Structure formats: C-alpha cells, structure tokens
Amino acid sequence: MEQTRQHTVEDREFWENLYQTKRTAWDLGQVAPPLKTLMNSPYAMPKGRMAVLGCGNGHECLFFAERGFEVTGVDFAPSAIRSTMDKLSKSGLLGKSAYLLERDFFKMHDYDGYYDYVLEHCSFCAIDPSLRRTYAWTVRDLLKPQGKFISLWWLIPDKQGGPPFAAHKTDLFDLFGEFFNIEIAYEPKDSVKDRKGHEFITVMSRK
Template sequence: MSDPQPTPALTAEFWEGRYQDGTDRWDLGQPAPPFVSLLQSPQAPAPGRIAVLGSGRGHDALLFAQHRFEVVGFDFAPSAIVAARAAAQERGLSAQFLQRDIFELDTEFAHQFDYVLEHTCFCAILPEQRGDYVRLVQNLLRPAGELIGLFWTHGRAGGPPFGVSVTELYQQFQPEFEVVLLERATNSVEGRRNEEYLVRLRMKVQQS
C-alpha cells in the first residue's frame, strides 16, 4: 500500500494556484442557499458589521451586503480579492475586500465586528489550527457577537476540505459560545446535501 499523500502547505500561493488552475471547487458561483434562506426568514440576524473569513470571490459577502450588513471580506488569494471587488462595484454594493492571512487579523481588527461569517474556511485550514480559529473569532467579535457559519460535516479522509463532526464543533466552541441555532441545512447544493449544518453561535458575556 502506498503512503498517503502529504497535506500541501496551505499558503497564499497554494490557494492562488487553485484559483488559477480552476480547481476552486468550493466556489459555488452564487451565495450558499442556506444563507439566502436565513436572511429571508423571520429569524434573520439584524444588520451589523460582519467579517467574512475566506471570502473568495465574494458571493456570500455580497449577499450580506445586499441585506444592509457592513461587510469586510478577507482572503489569502489575490485574484479572489480582485474578483470580489469587481463584483461589488458591478452590483453597486458597498463592501471591503482585503488580502490577509486570517490568523494575523486579531491585532488589526480586534473586537470590531458584530458578526463573523464562516463558509468553507474552517474546512480549508489544517485541523490542528482549529483552536486558533476559535480564538480568532473570539478576538474579532464585540461582546455578545455571533459566528454565523455553514459547516461541512463530511466524514471523508484527507483534505482540504477537512470534515468536522457536530460533536467537535461543540467541543471547539464551548464554553465561550452559546448555541443560537444548529440545524442540518435542508437546501445545500448538490454534492454537499445532508452534510452541512447551519450554525449561529453567540459569544457569552463574561461576568465581572
């Protein structure tokens, strides 16, 4: 039996290469349908300032901008940022897109957001970075801020995308967050059907 392929170094150059060679299969070419449904529902979150991690070409970010959120998207890949900015301009939407390593955001953007949006970023980072991701979200959010996420809970080996279980989500985000919503998405795109969970997690307010 051959040895498993090593995980590639997940650098900015790696992700840019995926865009350049057309293997950016995480890009749906549209906003994720569960986010569309959420924002059209009576339970839609109130507009606020939202950080979009791994914003890609901006499909989800611009959906939230369309619903009056103040959007700042972050991505490693320069061509994704260029495409997102162009899409915002073409549609006349106000949104900011910045090329950044997300794990270097907490100093520049500490406690500046009411929300963090997650979709295909958590599954793209190495599993050993997940604790750092949780701390990053904590540091970006204002008191009682929320993480809004669509998590891919597939159980296939390897990655990226790396799968995650609902149990691990609880383990990673507690005790700092409380669950506002955690439900299996009913309108995921083909290929992710029955493998995505729509999640809203609110930062617990620390008692003095």
C-alpha cells in the same frame, strides 16, 4: 544548495495556485441557499458589521452587503480578492458598505472586538486541522462581546488529508462551545445536491 519548500494549505500561494488553475470545486457560483433561507426567515439577524473569513469569490460578501450589512471580505489569495472586488464594484457597494482585506485571517488582531458578526462558509474545513483551535480564538477575538458567529458548516466524512479536511458536528460543539453560546443549530433542507446531508447551520453568540 537552497531547497524550495513545497507550499502547504497554510500558504497563500497554495490557494492562489488553485484559483489560477481553476481548481475551485468548492465554489457554488452563488450564495449558499441555506444562508439565503436563514436570512429570509424570522431568525434573520439585524444589519451590522460583518467579517467574511476566507471570502473566496465573494458570493456571501455581495449577498450580505446587498442586505445592508457593512461587510469586509478577508482572503489571502489575490485572485479571490480580485474576483470579489469585481462583484462588489459592479454592484456599486465597494467602498460604501463593502470592503476587502487581502490578508491572513489569523493575523487580524488590529480588528479585535470590531465585528458584530463573523461569517463562516467552507473555511473551517479548508484550514489545517491543527489550526482549528486558533481559528476558534480568532473568531472570538474579532467579535464584539455578544457578537454572533454565523456558520454554514460543510461537514466532511472521515478521510485522509485535505482540503477539505474531515469535519464533524462534534468538532464544532467541542471547539466553539467553550467561547460561544449556541443559539441556533439545524441541518438545512435546501443544500445544493452535492452537499445534501453534509451541511449544518449554527448561530452562536460570543460569551
């Protein structure tokens, strides 16, 4: 008899099911305040071409597209793409400066070296920890030389299983330090209530 495999966090069906059953507790319903603050600070990055990996409901896509970035939201869950598409379409930016790719961000080699920026928000802690090194390679490969990896990390204390999976500051420095120079690193002061003390901002440039 044919056995049906249980979907895991590596499968788009797993995530699509969370969207369809409205179990999206990670979704802040707005762009994360620390990213807003960063982009209103003297450290704000100039406009450029940005990939948002695991874009979810697209709050960050809309935010950066409205600031003149050419943004591509990438997600393999159809519901996430649909919801981001609605937002971008209402803003009039879809197809002008904002684009969407419904695909696995680990399989984007046709875009290697294409982006000035890659944005990370709640994707690193969402993938299986065994794929973290591949994630670091993926980000490096998508970026142009000296391209920047802008990250708002959600740090998760030790726990069994996930998502979100346990994620520590040391993991970030260990994994990404090999391929990136860390230019900015700080704990934001304006995290939403539930994430206070559990977020960390870094901006790294590809070596």
